[in-house]
Amino acid sequence: MDADEVRAKLTGAGAPGILSVDPFxxxxxxxxxxPDSAAPLxxxxxxxxxxxxxxxxxxxxxxxxxxxFYLLWSDTAKTYLLLSADLDAKAPHIETAxxxxxxxxxxxxxxxxxxxxxxxxxxxxxxxxxxDGYDFHPLQRAFxxxxxxxxxxxxxxx
Amino acid sequence: xxxxxxxxxxxxxPMAPAVGPGGQLPVLSPDVSFIEIEALRSQQFLPAAKEALxxxxxxxxxxxxxxxxxxxxxxxxxxxxxxxxxxxxxxxxAAFGARWDAERFGVVPRSSPRQCDLMIVNGTVTWKxxxxxxxxxxxxxxxxxxxxxxxxxxxxxxxxxxxxxxPGVDKLxxxxxxxxxxxxxxEAMLDGILRLEELIRExxx
Amino acid sequence: xxxxxxxxxxxxxxxxxxxxxxxxxxxxxxxGVDPEMGYLHRGxxxxxEDRHYNEVITLMDRTCYVAGxxxxxxxxxxxxxxxxxxxxxxAEWIRMMSEEFQRLASHIMWYAAFVQDLGLMSPFLYGMRDxxxxxxxxxxxxxxxxxYEYMRVGGVRxxxxxxxxxxxxxxxxxxxxxxxxxxxxxxxxDIFRRRCDDLGILKAAxxxxxxxxxxxxxxxxxxxxxRKDRPYSRYAQVDFDVATAESADxxxxxxxxxxxxxxxxxxxxxxxxxxxxxxxxxLADRLPRWLGAPYAPIGREAYLxxxxxxxGIGLSAIEEPHGEACAYVVNEGGEHPYRVKFRSPVFxxxxxxxxxLVGYHVADIPPIMGSVDVCVGEVDR
Numbered sequence: 001m002d003a004d005e006v007r008a009k010l011t012g013a014g015a016p017g018i019l020s021v022d023p024f025x026x027x028x029x030x031x032x033x034x035p036d037s038a039a040p041l042x043x044x045x046x047x048x049x050x051x052x053x054x055x056x057x058x059x060x061x062x063x064x065x066x067x068x069f070y071l072l073w074s075d076t077a078k079t080y081l082l083l084s085a086d087l088d089a090k091a092p093h094i095e096t097a098x099x100x101x102x103x104x105x106x107x108x109x110x111x112x113x114x115x116x117x118x119x120x121x122x123x124x125x126x127x128x129x130x131x132d133g134y135d136f137h138p139l140q141r142a143f144x145x146x147x148x149x150x151x152x153x154x155x156x157x158x
Numbered sequence: 159x160x161x162x163x164x165x166x167x168x169x170x171x172p173m174a175p176a177v178g179p180g181g182q183l184p185v186l187s188p189d190v191s192f193i194e195i196e197a198l199r200s201q202q203f204l205p206a207a208k209e210a211l212x213x214x215x216x217x218x219x220x221x222x223x224x225x226x227x228x229x230x231x232x233x234x235x236x237x238x239x240x241x242x243x244x245x246x247x248x249x250x251x252a253a254f255g256a257r258w259d260a261e262r263f264g265v266v267p268r269s270s271p272r273q274c275d276l277m278i279v280n281g282t283v284t285w286k287x288x289x290x291x292x293x294x295x296x297x298x299x300x301x302x303x304x305x306x307x308x309x310x311x312x313x314x315x316x317x318x319x320x321x322x323x324x325p326g327v328d329k330l331x332x333x334x335x336x337x338x339x340x341x342x343x344x345e346a347m348l349d350g351i352l353r354l355e356e357l358i359r360e361x362x363x
Numbered sequence: 364x365x366x367x368x369x370x371x372x373x374x375x376x377x378x379x380x381x382x383x384x385x386x387x388x389x390x391x392x393x394x395g396v397d398p399e400m401g402y403l404h405r406g407x408x409x410x411x412e413d414r415h416y417n418e419v420i421t422l423m424d425r426t427c428y429v430a431g432x433x434x435x436x437x438x439x440x441x442x443x444x445x446x447x448x449x450x451x452x453x454a455e456w457i458r459m460m461s462e463e464f465q466r467l468a469s470h471i472m473w474y475a476a477f478v479q480d481l482g483l484m485s486p487f488l489y490g491m492r493d494x495x496x497x498x499x500x501x502x503x504x505x506x507x508x509x510x511y512e513y514m515r516v517g518g519v520r521x522x523x524x525x526x527x528x529x530x531x532x533x534x535x536x537x538x539x540x541x542x543x544x545x546x547x548x549x550x551x552x553d554i555f556r557r558r559c560d561d562l563g564i565l566k567a568a569x570x571x572x573x574x575x576x577x578x579x580x581x582x583x584x585x586x587x588x589x590r591k592d593r594p595y596s597r598y599a600q601v602d603f604d605v606a607t608a609e610s611a612d613x614x615x616x617x618x619x620x621x622x623x624x625x626x627x628x629x630x631x632x633x634x635x636x637x638x639x640x641x642x643x644x645x646l647a648d649r650l651p652r653w654l655g656a657p658y659a660p661i662g663r664e665a666y667l668x669x670x671x672x673x674x675g676i677g678l679s680a681i682e683e684p685h686g687e688a689c690a691y692v693v694n695e696g697g698e699h700p701y702r703v704k705f706r707s708p709v710f711x712x713x714x715x716x717x718x719x720l721v722g723y724h725v726a727d728i729p730p731i732m733g734s735v736d737v738c739v740g741e742v743d744r
Contacts, residue, residue: 060701145320241381256495
């Protein structure tokens with residue numbers, strides 16, 4: 001499966017909001033889509049293109065915008081497919097993929113927690129790796145690491 | 159014995175010491191025997207006997223018998239808490255395998271903190287687990303010791319700058335022995351345990 | 364009867380690491396589970412953004428501490444694609460050999476820990492004994508037992524020592540009959556069979572739906588193995604079979620891992636034969652100078668590096684001992700990666716925990732979770 005085939009199949013199935021389909025090293029194609037059309041697009045990619053397995057969901061902070069990418073695998077075509085969408089830098093959010101691919105649940109929780117991308121209609125969007133009440137998004141570029149300060153931990157006995 | 163001598167109430171008349179079979183005093187030392195028997199006839203028997211016995215244990219047996227015995231037994235049968243934090247836990251497990259066999263030093267991991275007297279912090283401590291680590295430490299009975307195994311537990315290791323990592327477990331609990339290495343080899347861990355045994359021998363339990 | 368939630372973890376003999384399985388039970392019956400992760404979240408993806416490309420390898424060993432070589436291989440492939448570099452042929456074969464030895468070591472470690480959970484003590488001692496032989500081999504050419512820092516962008520750090528291949532063959536000759544012994548200890552044990560058969564069933568369709576990969580998926584009859592489906596390194600040039608089972612339960616996962624060990628030995632024999640006859644360089648020459656870890660470019664060199672070095676995105680996927688692992692490395696110029704994202708197989712396998720735990724009894728949790736082979740380091744990263 002290559003980029004032309006992916007493009008033809010997407011057009012044939014009437015997929016909305018496709019911005020571009022480019023060749024990409026290591027995968028069949030990279031499909032860039034508009035985040036508004038995510039909800040109708042995901043089932044089409046799963047059923048019409050035949051990508052039932054979602055490997056991962058990740059987010060990237062490009063400072064002037066956010067990017068969210070989905071890595072999918074097809075058992076019949078034996079290839080990966082990359083979906084990617086650009087999100088607004090102020091309030092990045094996109095429709096959840098977990099109604100189409102249940103495995104997206106935890107990956108989206110992680111992307112929300114670490115990168116700060118909101119997933120609308122997610123069934124269970126809460127902290128996964130950091131403790132509850134942690135208000136930062138460490139994988140944003142503005143979050144800097146530094147040597148730990150001298151600190152005194154007070155153990156409270158209850 | 160002078161400081162711990164129980165005061166005999168003035169109303170009670172001193173009596174002659176009772177003599178056991180064979181004309182010998184049936185006790186450890188003359189002082190104690192006198193008090194014991196003296197108090198036997200009085201109303202203050204229980205408090206006096208208690209005080210005398212505790213004085214005996216504290217000053218004689220504890221220094222020469224009970225405490226060394228306890229120390230010897232304790233340092234040769236350290237029971238570490240059975241848990242694995244990160245990479246060092248794999249080397250911790252390897253030390254109990256066939257090649258190193260840590261159990262020959264009396265080290266037997268137990269799963270309940272109530273049965274343990276040694277906590278081996280074998281990996282990176284994050285802020286999320288920090289209060290659970292302290293709770294486990296609090297649940298262990300005294301006397302107890304802590305070994306910081308590996309660079310992460312000692313000072314954060316390669317993850318020192320990370321936003322979620324405690325830079326050294328000594329910020330949370332008192333550490334007795336630090337083992338360097340990332341991860342330390344099993345023989346380094348055994349060496350740390352033997353160092354702890356030396357420490358217990360010198361410092362006392 | 365009233366239902367309640369109990370915590371199994373973070374410190375619990377079942378967990379094999381630091382995580383918490385919250386179980387919703389009614390009597391002995393499991394109604395629901397909620398794994399609570401993050402007790403070992405060390406921010407590896409964030410620290411990588413502050414490190415040179417070669418320095419990230421240090422973190423990769425610690426990401427999955429039972430499969431360090433596999434994770435090094437995963438990252439190195441993605442980083443090389445992002446930087447546009449090619450390793451020499453011999454380095455590729457050495458990497459493949461390292462990954463297969465790591466698979467053997469990881470599966471033996473799993474066997475030792477899993478069977479001990481079921482109450483059989485001797486497999487732990489046998490397993491640790493045989494695993495140490497493989498770690499000795501690693502030590503002879505990397506210097507480390509668990510954390511190797513062996514692979515480099517553009518090859519591997521050093522060639523194999525003299526006489527390594529013969530020593531490796533001796534270890535394989537020793538291991539092969541041991542696998543039969545392992546099998547006899549477990550499959551011949553009535554206790555083992557009664558505790559494992561028909562437990563934790565997850566059919567192939569559900570596996571795909573919930574992102575479950577690796578031995579769990581193959582135990583349900585699927586033949587998905589990235590080494591076959593999308594061959595990387597030199598897996599296309601060696602001959603091996605994909606291990607599968609049909610039962611989709613704990614015993615099936617056990618059988619798949621046992622068969623995978625046999626296949627690993629098969630691959631290793633072919634790899635060692637190739638390495639016998641093909642000496643050569645193991646590190647590409649003409650690597651950019653700033654790839655040396657302690658060296659940071661300054662001044663004009665830094666300026667040229669920022670302007671002229673090709674940008675790129677590297678994506679790689681390997682069949683890690685636990686399943687499908689992916690890496691996504693973004694190179695935006697400069698000596699640090701811009702963003703590193705990893706896909707951990709155990710992360711996905713654990714997220715489906717309610718699918719294979721609900722409906723069984725509390726006493727079934729240790730065998731079922733043991734068969735998942737949890738490595739918390741790569742889940743939390």
